[in-house]
Amino acid sequence: MKTQMPGGAGAQHHQHSRPGADSHSIITLNRVSRDFGRLQALAPLDLEVGAGRVLGLLGPNGAGKTTLMSIMACELAPSTGTVTVGGTTVTDTSAARRARRRLALMPQRPASVPGFSALDTVEYAAWTKGLPTRGRRETCMNALDRVGLAAQAKRPLRTLSGGMVQRVHLAAALVSRPALLLLDEPTVGLDPAQRIAFRALVEELEDTATVLATHLVEDVRALSDEIMVLDAGQVRFRGNTAELEVQVSPDAPGDNQLERGYMSVLSQEQS
Incomplete structure (x- = not known):
């Protein structure tokens, strides 16, 4: 809707x-x-x-x-x-x-690890929330897909635009549902x-x-x-x-x- x-x-x-x-x-x-x-x-x-x-x-x-x-x-x-x-x-x-x-908090200025890719960032968030290892990567890819960034999953954050980085952090917030x-x-x-x-x-x-x-x-x-x-x-x-x-x-x-x-x-x- x-x-x-x-x-x-x-x-x-x-x-x-x-x-x-x-x-x-x-x-x-x-x-x-x-x-x-x-x-x-x-x-x-x-x-x-x-x-x-x-x-x-x-x-x-x-x-x-x-x-x-x-x-x-x-x-x-x-x-x-x-x-x-x-x-x-x-x-x-x-x-x-x-x-x-x-809960999940997406702060105004989320901390980014420069060497992390978009997928790394979401997977780290999933790990901190205790998501099981089995199926974790698929869950993280689904979260990136929801924000329109599945195709950018392997790109380092430092190569993404500010708007893209913001969406990566939104995916990280949503990954644990x-x-x-x-x-x-x-x-x-x-x-x-x-x-x-x-x-x-x-x-x-x-x-x-x-x-x-x-x-x-x-x-x-x-x-x-x-x-x-x-x-x-x-x-x-x-x-x-x-x-x-x-x-x-x-x-x-x-x-x-x-x-x-x-x-x-x-x-x-x-x-």
Whole structure:
């Protein structure tokens, strides 16, 4: 199923819901916060994302998006509250390791090993997730095929374009078929056709809870069931696309109604 692109009829109301998607909770945050010394990087919040659902995170630089994503990835412990991923409540490092097996994080700037090929990169990700040796290469090739790079499998990363490298890391994130997929600026470096293909990939993830942190409002419009706007560690808005669009204040900047709604939410808090 292909998602309806921004500007199409009905684009504002959960336009990407997948038939058969199960909404049982994959990740739950209960009163989670994070402090760095005297700085509160993330105020206490509750959050739940179910299977087949997409949460879009919007916010300016320094809003707390990366901190929240790191907590959801069980890489950063919250100062308060609890995180539960796939039924595992993270209470210690052992529980964090178990939870991480159920999720995949594609960071904004994924680390690449220069000497690795595209296939090496995906196979390494499969190994770290404990995929069995038997059939692993075929699984990795299938992941590369899903992002349109099967023909480039043996090419070293250093010979690939930035957009291709980004897609290799997306394949690495998808190879373990995670219950929770965390995407931090995943379409940076992708051209318009590749971004449309990326959206179609996310559309197919019926059993996966997806969290998408981005500055690109159109990606959020196309994919998100729920939108959360963060600023200075605080949740400034939660709701769907249509609810954010009606937040528009007079003279709000932006190229479309959703962008103007987003900018209006930020300006309301700063005024």
